[in-house]
Amino acid sequence: MAAKLLDGKSLAAEIREGLRLEVEELKQAGRAPGLAVVIVGDDPASRRYVNNKKKACEHVGITSYEYALPGETTQEELLALVDKLNKDTAIDGILVQLPLPSHLDEKTVIYNIDPKKDVDAFHPFNVGKIMIGEPDFAPCTPAGVMELIKLTGIEVSGKECVVVGRSNIVGKPQSMLLLAENGTVTVCHSKTKDLAEVTRRADILVAAVGKAKLIKGDMVKKGAVVIDVGMNRLEDGTWSGDVDFEEVKEVASAITPVPGGVGPMTIAMLMKNTVTAYRIKQ
Numbered sequence: 221m222a223a224k225l226l227d228g229k230s231l232a233a234e235i236r237e238g239l240r241l242e243v244e245e246l247k248q249a250g251r252a253p254g255l256a257v258v259i260v261g262d263d264p265a266s267r268r269y270v271n272n273k274k275k276a277c278e279h280v281g282i283t284s285y286e287y288a289l290p291g292e293t294t295q296e297e298l299l300a301l302v303d304k305l306n307k308d309t310a311i312d313g314i315l316v317q318l319p320l321p322s323h324l325d326e327k328t329v330i331y332n333i334d335p336k337k338d339v340d341a342f343h344p345f346n347v348g349k350i351m352i353g354e355p356d357f358a359p360c361t362p363a364g365v366m367e368l369i370k371l372t373g374i375e376v377s378g379k380e381c382v383v384v385g386r387s388n389i390v391g392k393p394q395s396m397l398l399l400a401e402n403g404t405v406t407v408c409h410s411k412t413k414d415l416a417e418v419t420r421r422a423d424i425l426v427a428a429v430g431k432a433k434l435i436k437g438d439m440v441k442k443g444a445v446v447i448d449v450g451m452n453r454l455e456d457g458t459w460s461g462d463v464d465f466e467e468v469k470e471v472a473s474a475i476t477p478v479p480g481g482v483g484p485m486t487i488a489m490l491m492k493n494t495v496t497a498y499r500i501k502q
């Protein structure tokens with residue numbers, strides 16, 4: 221294997237340990253930060269994500285409050301809970317696990333979260349602050365990607381950065397964070413004409429598509445840093461990223477594994493944002 225493996229699991233553990241020490245001090249000075257996690261229905265993937273987030277809270281010393289609501293919860297009931305959490309002084313961060321069941325309007329729910337408690341940074345107020353380069357909270361997955369890039373020691377400034385995917389939660393904010401670091405950023409999507417021609421230009425390539433092994437070895441420039449956000453469940457039950465790891469590891473200079481790359485970093489950044497929310501409130 222030619223590429224350096226960017227171990228998100230170890231880096232996330234390091235970040236959590238730093239936060240644990242910080243939270244220890246906060247506790248002595250008053251109280252621990254609090255994170256409310258709201259889950260509606262019984263989607264197994266959402267349940268797993270919520271459990272991982274709760275476990276991370278325990279590691280760091282953040283108090284987590286779980287609100288597990290039945291699948292038939294109405295929009296009014298969910299908004300009433302969000303309103304209650306907005307007003308609760310013991311709660312610094314609110315996370316509503318997405319996707320919500322289809323009868324609920326995700327957008328309205330997100331818009332009703334107090335932006336100061338919006339640790340996912342999905343509220344338009346926080347999205348706007350990312351856009352103007354003054355974020356209080358960096359969105360968790362893109363922020364985790366930036367930390368993994370930092371691990372390579374490569375400066376983003378002046379580099380050709382290609383982001384594949386333009387979702388509101390990954391691709392778009394990712395492009396903004398790379399731009400803020402002075403990368404020259406190109407964003408690709410399903411209508412991009414010649415994807416391989418664009419990805420081959422990248423010094424730093426971030427794939428956030430949701431299509432297993434879309435990025436092949438011949439789509440990557442020699443020596444590129446490749447960050448794989450994708451999490452795709454294969455028929456045999458194993459996970460694959462959006463990058464064909466076996467092929468691309470022979471071409472890239474650094475690459476993230478799936479699992480164990482971006483996933484753990486996303487949760488570490490959520491912990492960081494919760495501590496930031498606490499500090500902002502203070």
Ligand code: NDP
Pocket residue numbers: 361384385386387388389390391408409410411412415428429430431434449450451452482483484486
């Ligand atoms: P979305 O489905 O919201 O967005 C996918 C994007 O990929 C869209 O912009 C779409 O384009 C683009 N796309 C689809 N097909 C192609 C193609 N053939 N070529 C180029 N672009 C294409 O997904 P998310 O951003 O929410 O998630 C992306 C992946 O990342 C998923 O696998 C998800 O599970 C994973 N993920 C992982 C996280 C982690 O912590 N590890 C966190 C969040 C997501 P268009 O806009 O034109 O439709």
